[in-house]
Amino acid sequence: MRLRTVLATATAGLAAATCLTAAGPATANVNSVTNNACSPSVSIDRFSDALDKTTYDGTFVGNFSALALDKDGSLAALEDRSSLFGLDAKTLQPKSVVPLADENGAALDSEGLVIDLPHARTDSRGGTPIGTLLITSETEPSIRRYSRDGKILDRLPVPSSLLVAPAGRAVSNQTFEGLTLLPGGHTLLASMEYPIAGDTSGAVRFQTWTRTKGDHFRLAAQYAYKTDAAFLGVPEVQALPDGRLLVLERGYTSGVGNTVRLYLADPRHATDTSKIDTLTGQPGVRLIKKTLLADIADCPTLGATAKQPQPNPLLDNIEGMVITGREKGAYKVLLVSDDNQNAVQTTRFYYLRVRTTP
Template structure:
């Protein structure tokens, strides 16, 4: 999502779903923080941070600004695909983060996207959201449009639907097995007074097309917190980022474990008002990133923790010693008071 000041305000049935049951220049300056032990690295009992890197901040590659990152994915060759919200998709070296390639993206008319969510399919094609309409398109690795997925009318931006521009599809992930795709709305649509956001799914059809499937409701902690990213775990649960910004205070970024497998299918519910019988996606706080050690990080604007910035992208890069290796990235909005920063986390979840 592009830079937007979100002021904090004081806020104090259908059948159960079944489809989620697991059916860079060499001269770039690198600033990397480290710590010596898991205890020193702890953000919470479940999450630790190994290091961070500002190596790509305010750099360019092949004439393209490196930054504005909104999503990450692991490609088939192990490299990191990094999507920026101004219509470019980078391939980064997984170890050094240095760019290896950049591919421009556009819609069917050649217009730029507000590209926010990214998932790489089993054949290497890229599923990419744009929050302008919103939309999800399938692209080849060289940026050619292959397909466009249907979107429920209620999730379209007004006046076509009830969503607010710049507050639509942000997170995107393929569930275990690759049969189901899930996209998270960033903020509630008009009429959903409960404060819950919609998570929409699609199921795969012949020819690797996708059709609309169940929808679920997830409630962020506060009205100024949105959902910039989701990532599926092997058992069908999700890692969910909640993120917000308060002018003069800084960012709030929290990581949750969420379980959509017993949530109500809300695709047929016009408005979510907190009505009984609608079971939300259950969630458990894993860590507030403000509680992580600073590791010597500095911030260019007020922050609760100088490590924080506008974190938007997340990907699971592997598993080691019972913990998932999770990479986060911040969107600097090409703004001098923000930083493109990568965060290397280790996350432990209960079975």
């Protein structure tokens, strides 16, 4: 989502919560993970500003809103101004760029990304599985399926209540931000960034779809997730192998900077809210359970600098997240910030290790 200046007034949001049931010279390299703890569950290995304010093939590199790991080990990086980059996973250097558009050729506000490989063929050389791309746009909102070269193949249904007003009850630029496939690949989940009109402050809807024949998706259950404060939204979700989720909460306070927190969330016993018109304190509504893993402001700075006020100079407008592997009982998680093509913001990659058990 593009930068918004939001003054943090969390008191009302917290009060409302009681209504619901509860790679180069620009890279910092650090050898010791133990000394880089952000919390008992999360540590940071390093960060990289190598792509900040660069271009590739005539296209600005930045505005990143989502990351995905491809089967060949490379990274896909989605920017919210209608381009999809292929990045080398080790160096982060761009290898390709594909323009994206809607059915009328107009640019997207592209935010969420899934590489879908349920029955993928490999390319003519027997290499990278072809698969397709599922990409959200905040504009309507929408989820479209694209070919690897950017052609639209399909479009998923969206509940009317989640459409931007006046068609629905969502607010423009506050809709589908996160996108992930749950284990097994049969269920797709998208997170709204902020509540829809009529819902309790901070109550964000997570919508799911179930895969059908021909790799189409039909609407399925919906769940409610509660952010810690009204000024915090959900920019990204990533599914873990056991069905739980890593969830980012993020906000911005003018003159202070960004708040970014990482949570472990479990939607498996939450109430299906798809038939609940407004989330305003109904008894028996079970929210998605969540546990704070780390406030990124508590990470060591690692020598990072900020171009504007921040609680920690390491922080920026973090918006994308992907799980890149597992090592010694911890998930390797890569985050990226959206610089909004703004001189006072930075395109920064963060290399975390995340433990989801005590």
